[in-house]
Structure formats: structure tokens, C-alpha cells
Amino acid sequence: STIFPRWRPSYKIWDSFSVMPNMKRNLILLLLSLVALLPAAADNRSAELLVALQERMEAMKGYRVDFEVEVAGHTYRGYYCVRGEAYYMSLMQAEVYCDGETRYEIDPAKMEVVIDSVDPTSRNILNNPTRAFHLLDSDYHHETLSEAAGIASLLITPTSRRSGISRITLHLDTESLTPRYLLYDADGEQVKISISALKGEKTPLPKFDAARYSAYEMIDFR
Numbered sequence: 001s002t003i004f005p006r007w008r009p010s011y012k013i014w015d016s017f018s019v020m021p022n023m024k025r026n027l028i029l030l031l032l033s034l035v036a037l038l039p040a041a042a043d044n045r046s047a048e049l050l051v052a053l054q055e056r057m058e059a060m061k062g063y064r065v066d067f068e069v070e071v072a073g074h075t076y077r078g079y080y081c082v083r084g085e086a087y088y089m090s091l092m093q094a095e096v097y098c099d100g101e102t103r104y105e106i107d108p109a110k111m112e113v114v115i116d117s118v119d120p121t122s123r124n125i126l127n128n129p130t131r132a133f134h135l136l137d138s139d140y141h142h143e144t145l146s147e148a149a150g151i152a153s154l155l156i157t158p159t160s161r162r163s164g165i166s167r168i169t170l171h172l173d174t175e176s177l178t179p180r181y182l183l184y185d186a187d188g189e190q191v192k193i194s195i196s197a198l199k200g201e202k203t204p205l206p207k208f209d210a211a212r213y214s215a216y217e218m219i220d221f222r
Contacts, residue, residue, distance in 0.1 A: 046144045046154045049172055050136040056177045057133050064201040065129070070192040080129045081201050085118075087129055088205045097208035102222065103127075104208040113213050116221040124165065125182060125193055133179065135168070150175050 057063070062083045069076040069091065078091030085100035095106040098118060105114040118128060121139070125132035135142065135156050145153040156168040164186055171180040181194040 043143055045147070045152070046142040047136060049144075049152055049154065049174065049177075050133075050142060053133050053172060053177050053179070054136060060200050062201045062203075064197070064199055065195055066197040067125075068194045068196065069126070070194070072189065081203070081205055082130050083205050085130050086205055089126075089129065091126075097206065099207070100130075106213065106216070111216045112219055113216045114219045114221065123168070124184070132182070135170070145169070147174065151180065 062081065064079060064081045066079045067077075069078065076092050078089065080087055080089035080096075087096075087098045089096040089098075093108045097104045097106075101118055103116055103118055105116070106112075107114070120128070120131065122128040123131055123135060123140075139159055141157045141159060143155050145155050147153070150173060152172050152174050154170045154172060156170060158165055158167075166185045168185075169183040171182075172178070173180060178198050179195050181192055184191045184193070
């Protein structure tokens with residue numbers, strides 16, 4: 001569906017140094033060596049932040065995230081609650097129930113229930129929010145684009161295009177370790193997920209009840 005996109009399949013400078021005074025030449029060489037180290041430093045910082053973010057999310061037994069989706073000039077508000085590998089999501093009139101293995105996507109406008117298995121490798125926040133901030137593994141390259149005033153901008157690039165996502169930009173509050181927003185580049189379009197609140201939540205998750213949707217068409221992709 002359009003509300004819950006699946007995004008699957010979907011330099012010659014050395015000669016000039018010989019005419020420079022030794023001090024000036026040594027200074028430039030020092031600066032060049034520092035510049036050469038910047039990518040590694042940025043990579044270390046992004047790893048540090050991603051580890052801290054993942055640990056924070058895992059430490060919470062249950063939590064709720066309020067968010068907005070901006071795509072193609074439209075804005076949709078919603079929230080999701082997570083308990084381990086299970087979650088419940090509400091986005092406009094649509095709902096998703098997930099028990100950790102199977103997800104049930106409810107579309108009231110079409111009177112459909114789309115049933116599918118959970119993809120544990122997905123980091124798409126709309127398809128598997130339990131893994132949205134688990135971004136530090138061999139499937140992703142990461143780097144720090146900028147960091148100022150307590151906000152870091154991280155670029156996460158999948159090593160494989162099979163995910164359908166070409167890149168993810170994460171803006172993260174480095175003090176509270178709260179994501180500000182995620183910007184996905186996927187299938188030729190940008191999808192921005194802005195997070196307005198992230199807090200612990202102890203309320204039990206609602207469970208899918210087939211009887212409530214007996215008049216809906218069941219579409220099973222498992």
C-alpha cells in the first residue's frame with residue numbers, strides 16, 4: 001500500500017612543495033594528514049552514536065513513538081508501540097498488528113487485511129519498527145555528516161540494493177539519544193519520518209482479532 005511502502009525488489013600537488021619553506025611545507029603536510037583521518041573519525045563517531053541508540057532502545061521493555069510521515073507533499077500522523085519483537089501501529093485510519101512473526105495490515109478504505117510474515121532484516125520503520133534503529137551491522141555503511149548544537153546527522157547506506165532503500169539520513173539528539181527524524185531515499189522518492197515523542201510504555205499491545213474484520217477481504221502473502 002502507499003501508506004506502508006514495502007520498498008522491496010522493491011591529484012598532483014607534490015611538485016609545488018619543493019619551492020616552499022620547510023615550515024610551510026610541514027604545516028601543509030600536517031593538515032593534509034589530518035584531513036585524511038577525518039573519514040575514519042567520522043565513522044567512529046557514527047558507530048558510537050548508533051551503538052548508544054540501539055542500547056537505549058533495547059533497554060526499554062516497551063515504548064511508544066509518535067511520528068509524522070511526509071511523502072509526496074502529504075503528511076500523515078501516527079504512532080506505534082513496541083514490546084520486544086511485537087508491535088502495534090496506527091497511521092491515519094490504517095492499523096498494523098504484529099506478534100513478532102506475522103503482521104496484519106488493516107486498510108479500512110479498501111476493507112482489506114494484508115497478512116505477511118515479518119522480515120527480520122528490514123529496517124524500514126513503517127514495516128518493522130522494532131528494528132528501525134538497529135543500524136550497526138555489516139548490511140550498512142555509516143558516517144557522520146555533521147554534528148552541532150547537540151544534533152548529529154548520520155548517513156546510513158545499505159550495502160545491498162535489495163532492500164529498496166538507497167540511503168537513510170538520521171538526525172539524532174546526542175544528549176537524550178532521541179531520533180529527531182529519518183529521511184529515506186527509496187524507489188526514487190523521499191519519505192521523511194519525524195519523531196515528536198519517544199517514551200516508555202507499559203500498556204499491553206492490542207492483538208489482532210479476526211472476528212472484528214470478518215467483512216474484510218483477507219490477502220495472505222505468507
